[in-house]
Amino acid sequence: MTDDPDGTVQGPRDAAANALGALALVVSDEMTRAVVAAADQASTTDAAALVSLAQFLDGATLDRVHRVLGVTPSGAVRLVDRLERNGLVRRDAGPDGRSRAVRLTDEGRGRARDAQAARAAYLSSLTAALSAEEVDVLRGLIGTVMTGVVAHKDGGAWTCRLCDLTACRRPQGECPALNAARQTYGVAEHAE
């Protein structure tokens, strides 16, 4: 690892790191674009809210929504206002008198499903060029890297906010991000 005059670094290790950064940026851009379009939402947060609700957050309180999505409590209120205004979510009575349960309407659930399908389709198109062996290798490497990511991460939105939780739990055990995040955000077990 030597520095060149600009202060940039070189070598295969850094080339890999740089490529990882580039790939992460585009994939996340495009994936988000696909999800937002499919869910017919204006903001990425709204789309993420729908997907999260559909997967493991349905019936959760506003408080949980704010933690998972990494916005302020008031931000969560506005967000749910928005979704409610569009008929995607309802505010039901919560587990106690202070809190309310945010629940998807059928319309909202449909939008979430569309979003998840769009995400899965986009991501599948990316791995389509890989052989079965390469897919396994990639999965292993991603697992290793993800462990490091999780170790560094201190706050912010939930790592798995757009994930397909059934896909990451099967067929080979659990995802490190899921485990780490679950306790941080106190997310309930997904109904099997």
Next chain:
Amino acid sequence: MTDDPDGTVQGPRDAAANALGALALVVSDEMTRAVVAAADQASTTDAAALVSLAQFLDGATLDRVHRVLGVTPSGAVRLVDRLERNGLVRRDAGPDGRSRAVRLTDEGRGRARDAQAARAAYLSSLTAALSAEEVDVLRGLIGTVMTGVVAHKDGGAWTCRLCDLTACRRPQGECPALNAARQTYGVAEHAE
């Protein structure tokens, strides 16, 4: 590849795709956070502008800035206004009377360097757990996947807007994203 009742898909192929999506999302989140903090900018676009300017866009017109960053022309004007107000760029005379050249000040260049260093440090920490062989394998797989990404991508911001271009060009040839993007956005060759 079979569908389960929810419409979600299963199998190792889809697990890998899902993991790729999850990894891309966090890495891009965290990387952006690191870059924005290091450049001391409020918005991610501003930080991306600084980094892009430093790498290959210095002296470019506002028009090019708008194309590379994927904002509207007026958005680019506001963006450059902001950076100028903070003493990070200057508007010099452009190649013709209509256009202006956006040029980094020393202060701006310093901020950009800080941002790039923060990005590199974060990404390196992620690959640190991998062996040299694993790094090579990962690099190869990322290259393959990136080719697919580039093929699907139709518009939006420049894929490499945060990249370290010297890292992706060496030591093994060029990055597919760089090649594809270069012609789309008409970005000038980076000064070697």
Next chain:
DNA sequence: CGCTATATGTGACTGAGTCACATGTCCCCA
């Protein structure tokens, strides 16, 4: 010379998100 395309800039607006603060509920502890 006039016409259209191009580059930048401006005014009015939207929309997401924040902060500071208000209200209502919960629950522990004296």
Next chain:
DNA sequence: TGGGGACATGTGACTCAGTCACATATAGCG
């Protein structure tokens, strides 16, 4: 048992990035 702090939600005022519609000015072709 009731008082007080912690907690959940909600509201008002504001910020800030970004857009659209439009204005201005230059370029360059016929």
